[in-house]
Amino acid sequence: MSYLHISCALIILCSIAAGMIRILSGPTAADRMMAAQLFGTCGVAILLLLAKGMDTIVLLDIALVFALLAALATITFVRRAWHEQSGVPRR
């Protein structure tokens, strides 16, 4: 257990929580999706720090899965889900 790594993970978790405001407040669909992508990158960082802080090396594999699947969601979004209706800013 090392408290430094876990407190760093805590700070990144707080930045994730702040990023949620962007998901909630749009304005376009792409903005919401980008916030989800931010969650992916920050999630990788948190997992890496927890892997060191909790002494469980297995978490690196989960970080790998995170890195790949966050991109998958964005690609599906661009390819399939982002059509003209959700593309225009909603006011």
Added chain:
Amino acid sequence: MITLDNLGILCIVMGLPFFLTGTVGLLRFPDIYTRLHALTKADNVGLGLIILGLSLQADNLFTVAKLILIWILVLIASSASCHLVARSAMQKNIHPWVK
């Protein structure tokens, strides 16, 4: 070993502000494109520094290699998806914000 460990801690702590700026940029910047700037660049550098710090503290080379593999994958994934989002925003005629 102690110095290497401390250097690692320094790198990790230096990585944190980049993550925070990524979020601040995402919240403050005016349009999709500028937000993409904040997201891709700041987060990749932050993750890079954290991975550098953890590699300095790692106990074997396989862990280091895995960490670097993760960083490369994140780099590829984020720059590709950033380009895709920007490109389809351009094709949907979303005009960039101009001062």
Added chain:
Amino acid sequence: MMSYSILTVFDIVLISTLLWLAWKMLRSEDIFKAVVLFISFGLLMALAWVRMRAPDVALAEAALGAGLTGPLFLSALRRMERLHKDERRVDIDEERKSDRTLDTKQKEAL
């Protein structure tokens, strides 16, 4: 001792974010927003499984919950909105074709 108290703070922040996320997801009127919130929820839930010392469940949650169900929901959402607009269900290839024509129409219109 120090590290345990920090861990507790971490858990509290994680749980409260999860609950907030879940509440917002259930309450949102916009389905797309709910889907994005669901993806984020999956990512955070994986972290929660990690904290419960169940990395295998976390792996499954990250891969299935956030990684596969999210894109599937996104696809389904598009299908749904298309059906809603009284269009017949189309095959993927046809859908792509209609995508292109839509794009060009949009460009012509503007």
Added chain:
Amino acid sequence: MQDNNRLSIHSHSHLGRCIFLRFLLFSAVWLVLTGSEAESWIIGFPAIGCAVFLSLKLSPSSHVSLSFVGICSFIPFFLRQSSLSGIDVMRRALSRRLAVNPGLVSYTTFLPEGAPRIFFVNTISLLPGTLSADLQSNTVTVHTIDKNIPIWANIQNLELRIAILWRVTPQKGKAL
């Protein structure tokens, strides 16, 4: 169809070299993923075989002849530039009056189609102040966060470095 023809035109030695290089690459990835366990190779070899087959199927025409010197000079360049870009974004996001002045720039590249061009487009997004927004044949539309930084020179510098990396000879006049 065309791709298959191109594949058959290539000499056998080229194809063999291609397969060998990809096999080495995927084996390295597998080794990193699984650690040093010998038993994992029971699944590893078939998986690597599938990966090589799929990668040949998906991108058959690869003249991958990266120059070693190019790689050695590109990695420090890339690391330096991407950390500069992180600092740049940090400065802009944290300044009290948002220091952004965005604009669009078109750039015509001489890099050949395929891997070099895609690599170019993706690295633009990681350089300070630039983001590749569109790619139409050989014209890249670049979104810049500040019109006052020397985008043109930066991109040209990057392009030259990638040309060295892929051993492409720059054709002057095309890259305006």
